[in-house]
Amino acid sequence: MIHSFSFFFLLCLLCFNVSIFKYMKNFIEELKWRGMIHDVMPGTEEQLQKEMTNGYIGFDPTADSLHIGNLVPVMLLMHFQRCGHKPFVLVGGATGMVGDPSGKSEERKLLSVEDLNHNLEGQKKQLMKFLDFKTGDNKAELVNNYDWFRDFTFLDFIRDVGKHITVNYMLAKDSVKKRLETGMSFTEFTYQLVQGYDFYWLYKNKKCKLQLGGSDQWGNIVTGTELIRRKAQGEAFALTCPLITKADGSKFGKSEGGNVWLDPKRTSPYKFYQYWLNVSDEDAVNFIKFFTLLSRGEIDSLIKEHSEAPHLRILQKALAKDVTIRVHSEEDYTAAIEASQILFGKGTTETLKKLSEEVLLSVFEGVPQSDISKSDIDNGIGVIEFLVEKTAIFKSNGEARRMLKDNGVSINKAKVKDNYILENKDLLNNKYILAQKGKKNYYLVRVG
Secondary structure (H helix, E strand, C coil): CHHHHHHHHHHHHHHHHHHHHHHHHHHHHHHHHHCCCCEECCCHHHHHHHCCCEEEEEECCCCCCCEHHHHHHHHHHHHHHHCCCEEEEEECCCHHHCCCCCCCCCCCCCCCHHHHHHHHHHHHHHHCCCCCCCCCCCCCEEEECHHHHCCCCHHHHHHHCHHHCCHHHHHCCHHHHCCCCCCCCHHHHCHHHHHHHHHHHHHHHHCEEEEEEEHHHHHHHHHHHHHHHHHHCCCCEEEEECCCECCCCCECCEECCEECECCCCCCCHHHHHHHHHCCCHHHHHHHHHHHCCCCHHHHHHHHHHHHHCHHHCHHHHHHHHHHHHHHCCHHHHHHHHHHHHHHCCCCCHHHHHHCCHHHHHHHCCCCCEEEECHHHHHHCEEHHHHHHHHCCCCCCHHHHHHHHHCCCEEECCEECCCCCEECHHHCECCCEEEEEECCCEEEEEEEC
């Protein structure tokens, strides 16, 4: 009986280990087919196959919101957790005070403690949306490196950390070599030691054996693995993903208005949705692998379907839907769709009236705008007077009448005739009227 039980136990253990081996292997395989691996330290794949591994990525609080460039490391952590490993999110309360020189041609502006804390809180709320922080052995954890640097004196740091890494080693890093001619402060020069110590601290206190990040972080990450090797006689690993570039050579994550942010107050869900909807076909093929959790089969099917009818923008629509819902919500995605339909001629008056002021202004940003008095609307104003005298949408009464007769004028997406009277009931959000001349010429009139 004992022998039978022992055999059964060993068989179960073997099966468990085999299943874990296959499960853990999926992380590297997942990243490979998605094109999300740039560099990987030897032994990393074997470590991930062997056991559930703790790994982390750091985020520096340079703003109170993440932008879509930050979605790349976020997606790394999401795949990491989905493959059974334990992700740590490190927010840089300490490193944010120094500034990472990697990929920078000049020194960053140092932020005050108040600004850093404000930024940290904003980023924390966003990061909590993407990972599971509540359930399972591999639930995510959020840590702040200010907690272990707060009481770490300068003398302790140069004695306990600085002595383990040579100046020659630090000078060999690309982030340093590229700045030697233009100059680099001691503050930035020591950044790699500070980030390296983060890895060491997490290795000792949280059993983190892997740091992930963008390819520009490779030098900082391997400084951490080297510090762990020299100071703790331990073994740690590194994996980086490529920096995202657009096919036309322009910078990823930038729109005409600057960064595309995750905070809806900085970038409205409508503009966010439009950014993804308007990427090129070539970029859509890459981005749908990087920024969605769709399976390989689903993505291959979408790519095939798109190639057969590129004008339908199937890839872009799938990409925009997936990312908008995950970053914002299903409701925001639906609102973005409805807003897009309004701009491109398929919306209705009812749909237009449902738009919030923020979305309305986002949709019609850039169209001609004018102002009229609220008293004009309170008393009722004829459409021709409104179109000619009050807003100058038409140059003459005759031109306005001809267009109205030909059903070429709409008020709030509804066709009107020359006897139409505009009143308070026509106000959108109690202060706007949308006039349309022909199919494509919009005018937003502010009332008040």
